Amino acid sequence: MKPTIKDVAIHANVSISTVSRIINNQPGYSEATKEKVEKVIKEMGFHPNGLARGLIHKKTHTIGVLLPNIISSFSSKLLNGIEESAHENHFSTIVCNTGPLGNRTLEYLKVLGEKKVDGIILTSSPLKEEYYKEIKALDIPLILLSSMSYRYSVPYVKVDDKQAAYHATRYLIQNGHTKIAMISGSQDDELAGMPRYEGFIKALGDHGLSVNENIIVYGDFGFQSGRTSMEQLLPFRDEFTAIFVASDDMAMGAISVASEHSLKVPDDFSVIGYDNTHIAEMAIPPLTTVAQPLREMGQVAIAKLIEMINNQETIASAIMAHEIIERKTVKKIKST
C-alpha cells in the first residue's frame, strides 16, 4: 500500500498538518522539521493523493475534450494543440470520441461531470440543446472549438468559414479560373457546411460569375465522400477548371479518383482544399489549401478555458486568422 500523509507524519514524528504545510510550502515550521520531513517523504516515496486534494479544493486540474472523431488529421492537430497547452498549464486532458454524429456526447458529459473535470472543450460539433442543458446543470465552464452556437452564448474559437471560403474562391478566380466547381460539406451542417458554401457563392457573385448547380456537390468532409463527390463531378468535366473542396480529406479523395481517370491535378483542373492538415503537405502534388491554425486554436481554447475556470465569468470568443497556403494544385491560367 502506498504511504499516506499520515504514514509520513508518524515516521517523521510530527503531525499531519505539519507534513501538509511542508508539501504545499506554506509557512509554519522550522527549517529543521522541514528537512526531517522531506527526508522521510523521499524515503517512503510519498506522493499526495490527487483525489483527496481534489475533493477538498473542488478542482481536478483535468479538462474533458469532446471530439467527433480522433482519427482525422483535423482532430489530431487540434488535440495536439490542446493537450500540449493543457499540460503546460498543469492540466490533464481526457479525450472523448463522441462518434461522427456525436451520439455518445451525452454519455461522455455524464462521466465528465462525475469525474469533476474543471472545464470542457466541445470541438467541431453543434451545441445541441440537450448538451447545453446538461453542461449547464453540471455547471462546468465550456468552450466551443471549431464550432459555435447561435442560440446559446457560449464562447468559441474558430475561423470565419464564410470568409475563408470566400478567399479560397477568390484565389481561384485571381488565378484566372471562371468555371469553378465545389465539393461542399453537408448542406445541413450549419457550422462548416453552409458557411463555406455561402462564402463560395458570394465570391462567385462578387466577381460577376454565375452559379452552376451541376458542379456543386455535397460530401461529409471525409476521404470517401471526396471520392464519390468527384465521381459525381466527372460527367461535367468540361464545365469547370478548378474545384474548391471544403476539406483536405475530401480533396485527397477527389484527386485520387481523378488520377484513376488519368486526370492530372493541376494540369487538367486545379484544386484548393481546406484545413491544411498534414496530409496536405504529403499529397502529390502538395495541396494548395486554406489553413486553419489548428494547433494554435487548441492553445487559445485552453487559454480561454483556464481563464474561465479561474475567474468564474464568461469570456470573449476568438476568430482566428485563416491563410491561403500556396502549394502545387492550383494552376494560373489565362482568363478566357
Place this chain on the structure above:
Amino acid sequence: MKPTIKDVAIHANVSISTVSRIINNQPGYSEATKEKVEKVIKEMGFHPNGLARGLIHKKTHTIGVLLPNIISSFSSKLLNGIEESAHENHFSTIVCNTGPLGNRTLEYLKVLGEKKVDGIILTSSPLKEEYYKEIKALDIPLILLSSMSYRYSVPYVKVDDKQAAYHATRYLIQNGHTKIAMISGSQDDELAGMPRYEGFIKALGDHGLSVNENIIVYGDFGFQSGRTSMEQLLPFRDEFTAIFVASDDMAMGAISVASEHSLKVPDDFSVIGYDNTHIAEMAIPPLTTVAQPLREMGQVAIAKLIEMINNQETIASAIMAHEIIERKTVKKIKST
C-alpha cells in the same frame, strides 16, 4: 453549488446511507423510499461525486495513455482503438503526449500517479529504467503497446516486426524484385528500427540476394525523413527496383521526392510501406504496405490492462498478426 448526497438525504427525509444504497442499488430499503429518493435525485439533479467515490474505492476508472506524438496517423489510429475500447468498459482515457523522445514521460507519470489512474499504456517507446522504476513505485498496472522490453517482464502487445519486415521483403522478391533498397528507421531504435532492418536482411539472405549497403538509408519514421532518405537514395537510382520503407509516412515522403524528380511509382520503382495508416489509402497511387492492426491492438491492450487491474496478476503478452495489403505501388516484374 451542486447538490450532494447529503442534500438529497435531507430533502428526502432519509439518511445518507439509504441514499447511497439506492444509487448503488444495494439491498436495504423499501420500494416506497426508493421511489421517493429517486424522485428527489431527479429533481435536484444530483450526480455522485467521482472523487469521493474514488477515494474510498481506490479506483478512478481512468487510464493514462502515453504517446510519443498525437498527430501521426499511427498514433491516432492506436489511440482510437484504445479510447473506444476503454469507453466501452467504462474507463476514461487521459492522453499524454510525451514528445518524440519521450522527454516528458516522467512528468506525466508523476501526474498520472497523483491522479491515481488505474492503469497505464505506454506506446511506441522503449521502457527506460527510470520509467519502469517510477511506475513500479506507483504500483500501477502497465502494458506496453507497439513496444516491448527485454529487460523487464512487462506484458506487451505488438506485431512481430522482424517477421513482418521479412514478409514485406519477401513479397517484393516474389514479385520479381532482386535489387531492393530500404529506408529504415533509426539504427539505435531497438523496437521498430532494428527488427525491421533485420527482417529485411534475413529475407534477402534467405533468398540468395546480397546486401547492398549503398541503398540502405536511415530515417526517423516521419514524412520529412522519408524525403531526405529518398534524396540519399537517388544517386543509386539504378541499383534498385523496389524499396521497403519502414513506415507509411516515410514512404509518402519518398514517393513525393521521387515525383519531384519525375520518377513514377510503381513504374520507375516499387514501394512497400509499413503500418497501413489511413494515408496509405489516400496516397496516389494507393500504397501497398504491411498492416499493423492498430485499432485492434489498442483494444487488446485495453482488455489486457483491465484484466490486470481486476485480478492483480500479470498477464501474457500478445503478438498481433500483420498482413500485406496489396495496393498499387508494387509492380510485378520479370526476374532478371
Place this chain on the structure above:
DNA sequence: TAACGTTACGAAAGCGTTTTCTTAAAAGGT
C-alpha cells in the same frame, strides 16, 4: 517582570462518498 507578539506545531473538522455496525420494527414460527 508583566503584557504582548511571534513562531512552531498539533487537534479536529470537513470535503462527498461507502460501508460496517447497530437498532427498531415487522414478519414468521410454534
Place this chain on the structure above:
DNA sequence: ACCTTTTAAGAAAACGCTTTCGTAACGTTA
C-alpha cells in the same frame, strides 16, 4: 402470545488530504 429471524433504516467511521483554530514556548518591549 412469545421468541426468533428478517427487513428497513440510521449513526458513525473511514478514505487521504487541507485548513481553521488553539496553544505552548519563546522572544520583545516598556
